Amino acid sequence: MNILTNKSEFSGENLSAGGALPAPGSIRHEGSRTVRAGFIPLVDAAVLIAAAEFGFAQREGITLELVKDVSWANVRDRLAFRQFDVAHMLSPMPVAAMLGLGSNPSPTIAPFSLGRGGNAITLSTRLYGLMQQAGGLGGGEDALKNAKALAAVIRSAGAAGKPPLTLGVTYPFSSHNYEFRYWLAAGGIDPDRDVKLVVVPPPMTSDALAAGAIDGFCVGAPWNMVASERGVGRIVATKQDIWPSAPEKVIGMRPEWAEANRDTVSRLVVALDRAARWSDEPANRGRLAEVLAEERHVAAPADIIRRVLAGEFAIDPEGNRRVVENYLV
Template identity: 40%
Template structure:
């Protein structure tokens, strides 16, 4: 694996002594930049001993990063905002270092519900979904992975655009990503919106079908981020910069076509109970909507974070009394620029704008 490290732009030299960091992640395909940075030696190349800690779900990640048990974490994009606002009874000051992917989530429905609202091969619109629900008289149970998640806010926005009130016309619940397909197979839920590979896994189990990709709601939307706890950043700023540089370099490595087979080997090692076909589907574009990708989305965009905040206000999760500057404080670019300079990464072009909505009109 040394070749990948040697091929990176200089300077990428380790400091005189190794720093130790503990970084949490939820086993998902969009944790790939972290997993790759560890597997091909990029953390070592910047003088770090990084312990990657797999966690059972987003609540565990939130709790551990808030309590100082993790220095940094793979987080849902809205989570640093939620922690800055003290939502869910926990608060923490984080700094977002870089993005970890764009697109990648899918709405997966039970076979019966999928057949009712989106016959095989047909595109699914929010209006058609709403019409089918009203015709059936059903109130299905749909899970998202965390209350303050891109999944929840993108799905709510899409539902509302079709005249569906997610708090009235559906039963919305929370299920950690690794449990989503199993809960669907058990019949405990009628569908879920989760990141790859769990929609593909549900299809492999034969218990559901992916009918909508999150990239169809907001093309190339930012998904997960790498963020550091303020205490860890103050204690070892060079370590945070080096870790971010390694992750940016890993995202670049993932984007090189010749590395796909090795990427799948790395993902399979981290998630051995899943097949390479399931793990590669979102990256290869074998899911609804635009493919999950990494390299050109590492820059953390405050304007995109502002859309998450607007949705959080729209659905009553953040009050009008919370100042935007306070809520969006985790989103800055200084850490990314310092890290990107170490690996010669230019700032990418602006991403596609978020979908528009009226905050006053629910549906």
């Protein structure tokens, strides 16, 4: 597994080139500086969490103060209102902010990538049962065949006058939203007319599915696999089926904060790079999974997180598993 996207792009040496951020060794430490970082409980926050928990930030003279949040909208607002210095963000969020899109857009830059994978589309077991009947599914079909089976269910429901399915995404400007829409359209489903798309914070997706509030969702690990392990969901497509290795999560920060704290930003990037390299080592997955599983971090079973880190996950309540190469890349 490679949690980090192209580490060499974000080395301290690269950042110091062309009059940008200074190289880490070019300015002496001026004592520890505190960086407050917001994050959502997802496995792709692993590099940020590892940097704080395993000494990589401290080595660079940074006290990385992690603040767990529940929704991407909260993270966006708390970064804009200066409650956070940096934040774990969806890759489209800084782009949307710089374009002035959405509520409370605030200029945001993203000097570091945290990952390029981890998403999966999960549908309720009830809905998947209908897809098996309508599309003749046997359980081993690919993402496109699953989408076409869902389209058959939707056509049948529409002819019977039933309300459209409600499907959850984590944020309007998110790869989850775009990937879900692409997958639906590939199967012949109009995402704007044939279904109802709503925003559900990542940690709430499994509970919302279990309660019947939504019929399916697209979310990052581990919440996609948590739903299948609970017996309430079936994974029918992964990010690698739809948009392999597309940008997923980044570290976002306000441009003026980065300009005022150039040395701190440079040191933070070095710490994150080292944390990513450590996290990539299979021998470290057990320790990393245990830390991520803690209530103050992801708060999900360590066994699930360990399997996610290895790219292995259960796709249905029967325990059928799939290994996705470079699942988090």
